[in-house]
Amino acid sequence: MKLKIATLPFLIFACFSITASAQKGWINLFNGKDLKDWNIKIAKHNYKENYANTFRVEDGLMKVSYDGYHEFDQQYGHIFYKKPFSAYLLRVTYRFVGNQAKGGEGWATRNSGAMLHCQDPATMLKDQDFPISIEAQILGGDGEHVRHTSNVCTPGTLINYQDKLFTTHCLDSKSKTYSGDQWVTADFLVLGDSVIKHIIDNEVVLEYTKPQIGGGNVSNFDPQAKVDGTPLKSGYISLQSESHPIEFKTVKLFDLAPYTKNKQKLDQVVDRLQKK
Secondary structure: OHHHHHHHHHHHHHHHHHHHHHHOOEEEOOOOOOOOOEEEEEOOOOOOOOHHHOEEEEOOEEEEOOOOOOOOOOOOEEEEEOOOEOEEEEEEEEEEOOOOOOOOOHHHOOEEEEEEEEOOHHHOOOOOOOOOOEEEEEEOEOOOOOOEOOEEEOOOEEEEEOOEEEOOOEEOOOOOEOEOOOOEEEEEEEEOOOEEEEEEOOEEEEEEEEEEEOOOOOOOOOHHHOOOOOEOOOEEEEEEEOOOOEEEEEEEEEEOHHHOOOHHHHHHHHHHHHHO
16 A cells, blocks of 8 residues: 555656646647737738727637628738747637628638738738738538638748649648538648648648749738748748638647757657647
8 A cells, every 4th residue: 555655646747747748849829718829910900900809719719700890891800829930730620600791702601711821910011901821721611512621722922732833822622521510620730831731630631832922812912021932931820800700719739840950850740740
């Protein structure tokens, strides 16, 4: 009996150490309580103005809502985490709810996105619609059509797909359609300006390389923020408001920057993360 009692603190410490080790590297971008680590930019409004309480926290969820809008009127919004990253695994758990805001575009039904390698939101002009970024597009099923999620769109940017420059605005993934209000978890593996992978249910559903500034599909921006041909090696992360209500339960990130100089270690860490 004495032996068991003596070893109990050690076992507790060992369990704690294992748990802490498993969590090392993960950052909860959304703390489940408030938006203090986030900054907001909504088109037609000043930086940090949360027009009509579009972005809010209720019941432990980050919600994008439009009950304060008379009409959407192309007031595209984005909520940015407070600091940029270069190499990481981003995990987002989301669901679409309710009905689209009045005046929302047809293409924006059950449509949102996690914006990767975003420009600094402080450099966005008042009427700019989208940040210059790589959009990991999130789509929900409409009950009728095939609608892949974890696609890619390119506001003010370009990518390489299958070793060729891809200049069309959006490219579909090979994911299945997720309809209704079910929770969906999407992972986005971003390694600077080398490769980006979109992962659903441990399957890579889309992969592309060499993100860079260029192309169109962004309006009312400061020309100094859009120097075409510039590789996108790092940037801010933001979540979209495009007129359909959406909720986020998890927004967390595993920082891979410490491993980028050791490819073998990086591959080991990424492989372990993808198996979880």
